[in-house]
Amino acid sequence: MNSLTDITAARTGAPNPGDKRMSHAHISLQNIHKSYGEALAVDRLDLDIEEGKFIAIMGPSGCGKSTMLRMLAGLEDVTSGDIMREGQRINDLAIWERDMPMVWQSLALFPFLTVRENVEFGLRMKGVGGAERRSRALEWLGKLGLEGYANRGIDQLSGGQRQRVALARCLVTEPSVLLLDEPLSALDAHLSVQMQGELKRLQRELGITFVYVTHSHSEAFSMADTVVIMNQGRIEQAGSPEDIYLRPATPFVARFLGGSSIFDCKTRRRKNGELTLESTDGSFSYTGPELVEQDEGDEVSLIVRADQISIAPGAGWAENEVSARVVGEEFVGALVNLRLETAAGTPITVQLQQRDMQALDIEVGASVTASWHPEDGHIIKT
Amino acid sequence: MTTLISIRRLSRLAYGGLWSLPLPLWLAGFFLGPMILLIWLSFWDVRNFLLTPDFQIENWQKMLSADYFWAAYLRTTLIALSAAALASLIALPCALAISFFLGLKARMVVLGLFVVPFFTSYLVRIYSWQIYLTENGIIMKTLAAIGIDSGSLLNTPFALMIGLVTLTLPLVIVIQSISMLSLDKTLIDAAYNLGCGPRRVLFATVLPAVRPGIVLGALFAFIFSFGDFVTATYLGGGKFTTLSILIADTVKSGQQWPRAAVVALVMIATLLISALGAISYAYRRA
DSSP states (O other), rough: OOGTTOOOOOOOOOOOOOHHOOOSSSSSEEEEEEEEETTEEEEEEEEEEEETEEEEOOOSTTTHHHHHHHHHEEEEEESSEEEETTTTOOTSOOOGSOOOOOTTTOOOOTTTBBBBHHHOOOHHTTOOOHHHHHHHHHHHHHHHHTTTTTSSGGGOOOOHHHHHHHHHHHOOOOOOOOESSTTTTTTTTTHHHHHHHHHHHHHHHHHEEEEEESHHHHHHHHHHHHEEEEEEEEEEEEEOHHHHSSSSSSSSHHHHHEEEEEEEEEEEEOOTTTTEEEEEEEEEEOOTTTGGOTTOOEEEEEEEGGGGOOOEEOOOOOOTTEEEEEEEEEEEEEEEEEEEETTTTTEEEEEEEEHEEEEEEEOOOOOEEEOOOOOOEEEEEE | HHHHHHHHHHHHHHHHHHHHHHHHHHHHHIIIIIHHHHHHTTOEEEEEEEEEEEOOHHHHHHHHHHHHHHHHHHHHHHHHHHHHHHHHHHHHHHHHHHTTTTTTTHHHHHHHHHHHGGSSSHHHHHHHHHHSSSTHHHHHHHHHHHTTOOOTTTTTTHHHHHHHHHHHHHHHHHHHHHHHHHHOOOHHHHHTTTOOHHHHHHIIIHHHHHHHHHHHHHHHHHHHHHHOHHHHHHTTTOOOOOHHHHHHHHHHHHTHHHHHHHHHHHHHEEEHHHHHHHHHTTTHHH
């Protein structure tokens, strides 16, 4: 859980403001509230962003992730709460005074300027002289593989090239924070993966903070040091990608990331210390890491990842076995995601190797038994 | 079967053909035809006040070597350029206000108001300006009341500008507003985000981004002013001989249609070149 030292996130409720003010994080959002009239966009949100980290903020549309980024940039006012940078409150700093360049979803390159002039824009605004401006712009165009494009117009570039110009335009002023608002969403899958690698490399080499808003799991998990998952204006979970993948903090996170089966259960403690989880799909044994934290009679969600479940043909009623019907299959390269549904209607996802799937000879509509080891699975109190 | 298919194909061709027919017909009948006629006419002769088909370049020689023609040409160009610049300058703050400060409803109302002048005849509007500008007119009397002797405002360059701006301003405002309204507002946010304060954003971002609209607005104002006859006649009193007035005079005096055709052709060529130049400047990359 050491990743949580990078980032402290209070999921619900107002934190103690007294000790929050002491935070020495690079950027710190403290009890941020944002509402549009009646509608709540961001709800008492706390987030510390460490210097030089790549932080990805993700969530379903309308979760407040873009609003949060826009508040950081100064494009939106904060209804209440403080945005701190190096211990200074920056709520009242105008957009043009914040020095947090943004890579826009639409890129927002200036069509009336050449590639070089676009990159020079920030320097020009800072009063950097013509010759230096030019050489710094050309240097950054070179770093991003755009030599020879300096005098082109924006409309003469491909999507990937425009992306690089947008990056160069932000990075040329050597900011300590870069904001990115779904910057890769306009690119095709292949180019997007290539840019992910480049973005991560850039961030590591420059050592500056990237705050990256995305709805894409693959972008967030492949690049970020810290992933923040938001829902309805609040942070559901913040942590390392591995932490979030292995230990989703809420059923929402598990559902949002997908690939897990979720059983609503009630706990019952057995004499030997094991835990029995009673659900509408039967009772399950649990000996996993969260064993000791549970009390008798707690309402919990048992989350079992798709790769932890194995299946066999036919029905069965032993412990940690659920009989289910196959309702669908998706082929993802060498893997198959099998979608099952229990008699009680609980969806189950199982991940199999293509060849195992063939060996089992299962078709949609077949009855199968899904089972998992009592050590596997992850329990969340609900 | 084959006949069926060919009939269907034929009818599809006929359908497309019928719809695309009016444009070439119109262009041939009302543009290309008259244009050829005009060019041909410029080589005709006038004998005993009678137009006579001929092919002689005397009309071109006469007009292009006449000082009064080039004086009128220069005057017309200067007047039209001034009117275009004036209308564009006045329109700019209006269009900015309409596009960036007015709400959706107010914007529709204001833009609607700028269309209203087109409901009344341009000639009527120019006549009413005469009442204001004439000797002992409302403006002169008001100025006299506070001790300023303005003299007659009619037949002055000021009156010319009033008339031409009356003609062109609404159109220029509408063109500029449309181009500002279609401006991607994210560009302005991006400029702010890169440290461009509100005082610089107009010249560094907004105006360059809407340059096509500003240039096209000015081009329309120039075209209308360049060929205008009404203002030059009724507010300029014929004191400022523009090319339009020159055409009218040439036709009236001695039936010199061929020489008028020469003037008209020079005007068309001028407008064509200015339009091409303006458009290529408007869409030129930085």
